Amino acid sequence: MSKKAIIIGAGIGGLSSALRLLHNGYEVEIYEKENSIGGRVNIIETENFTFDLTASILMMPDVYKELFSYVNKNYEDYLEFIEIDPIYRVFSGGGHFIDFNTSISKLTKNLEAISKDDSLGYFKFISDVYEKYLIANKYFLEKSQDTPKDFFNLTTLSKAFKIHTLSTSYDFISDYIKNENIREYLAFQSMYVGISPYEGPNIYTLIPVVSQLYGLWHLKGGMYSFVNAISQLIVEFGGIINTGATVEEIIFLNDRAIGIRTSQAIEKADIIVCNADFPYAMKNLIKDEHYKNDYTDNKLSELKxxxxxxxxxxxxxxxxxxxxxxxxxxxxxxxxxxxxxxxxxxxxxxxxxxxxxxxxxxxxxxxxxxxxxxxxxxxxxxxxxxxxxxxxxxxxxxxxxxxxxxxxxxxxxxxxxxxxxxxxxxxxxxxxNAYGGTAFGLSTTLTQTNYFRPHFKSDKANNLFFVGNSLHPGPGVSLVLNSSKLVTEEILIESQNKD
Ligand SMILES: Cc1cc2nc3c(=O)[nH]c(=O)nc-3n(C[C@H](O)[C@H](O)[C@H](O)COP(=O)(O)OP(=O)(O)OC[C@H]3O[C@@H](n4cnc5c(N)ncnc54)[C@H](O)[C@@H]3O)c2cc1C
Incomplete structure (x- = not known):
């Protein structure tokens, strides 16, 4: 008999985990409090206009496509990716703008129009941060950091030391570039994860570099086309999506999560995957202090x-x-x-x-x-x-x-x-239920990343897992998609160990 998974929340994390679990033979039922699915990746539709509610910048398209290949589907049957050029137009005072084109020759021309030093600095910056990105991707973004041995081993620690150089994004960028507008354009992008470029670690300079090297993409019809495509597949695979269904509590028995309580009923399952924002869930959905473990109300108030x-x-x-x-x-x-x-x-x-x-x-x-x-x-x-x-x-x-x-x-x-x-x-x-109304959940400061970020698997209750932007590797649709891949791997390993 197949195992049943309940998923709390139909954000990108919940939907993509649902699809992966269905593919692995789980029976899946999603409970979403809103009447529409997608969470923050949502939509406003009027007679003439379609607005993406929040997310608009599509980086790392391969991560989106991977979800389709994971379930043996061809993404082209569901989505049309359009490459964007220029990736950005940056306006500054007096009506001036700089285009950041995908073509190296166009980009060089635009940068040289500012100064040859800045053009050279920009390409050196890209090259140095690209090296960091390759390390970050291999050792962190695509790897679980749930257990001490995932992080506290010589290889990972030495790689962490290499990429997490301590200067802030703005200072790091300034070592390469003199022009204030280019500096600000690059620095601004650490705000995409809700971190100040004047305080946060320079690892977030990965964002403009990945955009420049791998391009930015648009999905025909907007980001919500992705949500529509996943939900279509969930239904095709036999999953159930309940909307307007608020979960009020996760139920535990003898150190196991055994179900959820909604205003209507108690629903039981073999595993629970919580996609509701992690700190909100700890505060509101887990009532027993024992199961909160480290994340008591006091601890939540100390986090960034x-x-x-x-x-x-x-x-x-x-x-x-x-x-x-x-x-x-x-x-x-x-x-x-x-x-x-x-x-x-x-x-x-x-x-x-x-x-x-x-x-x-x-x-x-x-x-x-x-x-x-x-x-x-x-x-x-x-x-x-x-x-x-x-x-x-x-x-x-x-x-x-x-x-x-x-x-x-x-x-x-x-x-x-x-x-x-x-x-x-x-x-x-x-x-x-975004805790504190944040756009990107728990901040990705050095002390709140990798092993130090909340873990996919509850430390106190078997069968309870978490997915989403307050988990590893962090906020952004592509990283949340990575998080759903990693949590699914954890679930499958745990299930094999028990069988
Ligand atoms: C303004 C803004 C701009 C952004 N821009 C970009 C961008 O350009 N590119 C990019 O890649 N990313 C962007 N992001 C980030 C990206 O949107 C998020 O990281 C991602 O969508 C988070 O997905 P999630 O599954 O973790 O959480 P959520 O989207 O928050 O999903 C959680 C779901 O759980 C539901 N829920 C909560 N509590 C309960 C409950 N008790 N019972 C039932 N359901 C519940 C919620 O209603 C929600 O649907 C942006 C985010 C914001 C806010």
Whole structure:
């Protein structure tokens, strides 16, 4: 008889784990509190516009494709990947921009237009960080770090020492590059995991380097096409997805997780995989202190958490060819406005990430206009300094639109808005139980990575596993997909040991 797995949460971590377990013969039932699946990778659909709710930057497409080959399917039957060029357009004051193209000759020309020293510095930076990436990928990102021997062995420790050099991202980048705009473009990307480039370890310089070397991709129809494809396969493989089904408690008996309690019923299973944000789950779904192990309420309050994001979604009635798919607008006083997200304040002159998929995908703006997500990193709710009410939201939205209008060619953007919406840290908390309304869960500081991050397998209860962005290897769709691969391996090993 096949074993039954209950999965709490239909985020990328829950859905991809469900598919892998179904492929391995498990009977799978998912419980998702929201009425839609995908978690933070979600969608806003209007008559004319499709907006990706949060994630928009698709790095490492092979990791997405691997999920399909894992279950013996051809990804091309489900998804259309489109390569993006330039990967970024970076706007700075006075209407200037730099394109970061995929073609080396175009990129060299753009960088040399700034200075030959910076061009050389950029390529040296890419080459040095590429070496780190190859090590990180082989020894950390694709490997479990659940047990002491996974991390505390000579090879892994020496590799960790090699990649985790201690300077901050910004200082590390500055050793290679003099131009402030290029520095800020590279440094800004550590905010993609919610870490300050002025504080966090320089390992996050991997993000711009992986984007430059392996490219950035767009899925036709947006990121949610991926969620649709996985859910289609889950149903095809016999999995059950319950939406609008909030789990209230994980039930234990004699050091084993035996089921869950929803408001409707108690459901039993052989294993439980929890995809709800790890710190939220520890605080709310595990009631007995014994099973929390190290993650008591006190300990949770001592951990470090990533920042959050405020997003406005704009549907526009006309095209803006000045934009490309991924744009970064560098606000004045970059350092201050980045640091404000980690000090509990809103920035004076925000640096913005502007996503405009309709530049290459007409299906996302059917009115021959554009759909824009404009994202600003903001403090998480633990700072308790900002009230996310209509006054704050309107003030911040207006400030963002004022900044946008400073981009040459976007001066008339305000009068061409036909749809407007927003997402705040409070929405992130209310909708997805994102602990503290963070965008990326537990921060990936040195003391919260690898073996020091929460483990896939509960240290106290058999049959209880965790998956998602507060686990190893960290936030981002591709890393969460890695996390589902690693947790599935753990589940299969444990199951073999018991049989
Ligand atoms: C603003 C923003 C921008 C981002 N941009 C990018 C990007 O460009 N590229 C990229 O790769 N990544 C990006 N990310 C990160 C990426 O979206 C996340 O790392 C990833 O989606 C997290 O998936 P997850 O499965 O860990 O968690 P989640 O998406 O949080 O899923 C957890 C699920 O559990 C459900 N749940 C919670 N509690 C319960 C309960 N009690 N009962 C039942 N269900 C429950 C939630 O509703 C949710 O559906 C971004 C994230 C944010 C917030």
């Amino acid at each position: 958490y990533s920042c959050s994001t405020f997003i406005i979604y704009l549907g526009l009635r006309k095209k803006y060819p000045q934009l490309t798919v991924h744009n970064i607008y560098l606000g004045e006083n970059f350092k201050n406005n980045i640091e404000s997200a980690f000090e509990g304040n809103l920035p004076e002159s925000p640096t913005l990430y502007i996503y405009c998929p309709s530049r290459i995908d007409d299906s996302m703006a059917k009115n021959e206009g554009e759909c824009l997500n404009i994202m600003l990193r903001v403090p998480n709710l633990f700072f308790n300094k900002i009230t996310w009410d209509d006054v704050t939201i309107n003030k911040l939205s207006n400030k963002i639109i004022m900044e946008l209008k400073k981009i040459k060619g976007l001066e008339d953007i305000e009068e061409n808005i036909v749809y407007k919406n927003h997402l705040t840290p409070l929405d992130m908390e209310r909708r997805f």
